Amino acid sequence: MEFTWTGSTERTLSAGSTKLEVLEYSATPMEGPLQGFPQMLARPARWRQLAVHVSGAAATLESGALQYLRGDLEMQAVSAAGGGGGLGGFLRGAVTAAATGEGMYKTAFKGSGVIYTEPTRLHLLLGELRGESLIVDDGAFVACAGDIAVSRHVNHGFAQMVGSGEGRVQPKLTGSGVFALQSPVPPEEFQILELSGDVLKVDGNLVVAYTDGLTFSVERSARGLLGSGKTGEGFVQAFRGTGRVWLAPTLPLHMGGVTA
Template sequence: MDFTWTGSTERELSAQGHKLEVIEYSAAPMEAPLSGYHQSLSRPRRWRQLAVHVGGGQAVLEPGALQYLRGELEMQAVSASGGGGGLGGFLRGAVTAAATGEGMYKTAYRGSGTLFTEPTRLHLLLGELRGESLIVDDGAFVACVGDLQVGRHVNQGFAQAVGSGEGRVQPKLTGSGIFALQSPVPPEEFQVLELRGETLKVDGNLVVAYTDGLEFKVERSARGLLGSGKTGEGFVQAYRGTGRVWLSPTLPIHQG
């Protein structure tokens, strides 16, 4: 059966004259059902696309995320290490990438207009930062707009736990603005936990992002003595202090 796809705004978030809009595409059959016959219908899964409305500032997208743009927007390669754009910044980014294994650069767009990302079946999670930093899980970053810098964070937690000298490189957003992350989990199922001098321990890769005011460590769990943790190595992720954690407890359901 053939379908036609219709887009509608699923959710949006605005700040500082910029806006992020999630467009969801749902399928409807092109042919009407036959009268008098029961027609079982299995529709394709929905697709989602992010529209980034830039109001005279800067947006940063994950490389390869852009589908098309409208307006007066200039594109510039930005070094993953936080350096400037242009050829010099691009080459410095290449050296950093070679040393860390990180993606070579992000793509910045400056001016006024709208950016549209490639459609995805993943869900898009919108959030806002107000003069703080956010450490993002690998592969979760999609875009940000506003007074935000996209750099890198070398997470030594797991390396220290297993005795390795190499840390895990993750995206780090710093400043004020709005951002979009992607996940198999719908935004309604996320829990944004506010920690106030507390400890959170998580068994499994359920955290998509956390503010860097939190101390992060990887520790052996009690079950780890028997090697029965969900991580396969009996480790838990521990977050201590004051800050926010984006937690997806239903992730195993969506991956099953």
């Protein structure tokens, strides 16, 4: 059976001269049901696309995320060397090198218009930064807009626990503006936990982002103390201090059936 895809706005988030818009596409059968026969129909999963609206502002997309854009927008790949001359260095130093020496390249835009990302079956989580920093899980970053610099954060937590000298490199967003992350988990199922001099321990990779006012470490869990922590099991992620954590308790329920 053939389908036609219908788009609608799922949610928006605005800050200053920028706006993020999540477009959702659902499948509708091109043929109506036959009279007198039940229509047993398994429709394709929905697709989602991010539209980044800027008006005289800057935006940054994950490399390869761009599908098309409309408006008076300049575009440039940015890396560890800094913003470069093509855009007057408007994102100078926005993206720094990974610990391995290779650059983490993003695509930077400046001007006025709308930028559209490639459709995905993952869910898009929107958030806002107000003069703070956010450390994002690998593969979760999609885009940001406003006065936000994208750099790298080397997370040594698990490496130190197992005696390795190499840390995990994660995106770090700093400044004020709006951002979009992707996850198999719908936004409604996320818990945004506010910690104030508190401790949060998480068994499993359920945290998609956290503010850098929190101290992160990896510690042995009860299973680890019993000798079961040989391949990562038996460890928990610990967050201490004051800040916010984006936690997805239902992530195990969504794994295996969703692909980008």
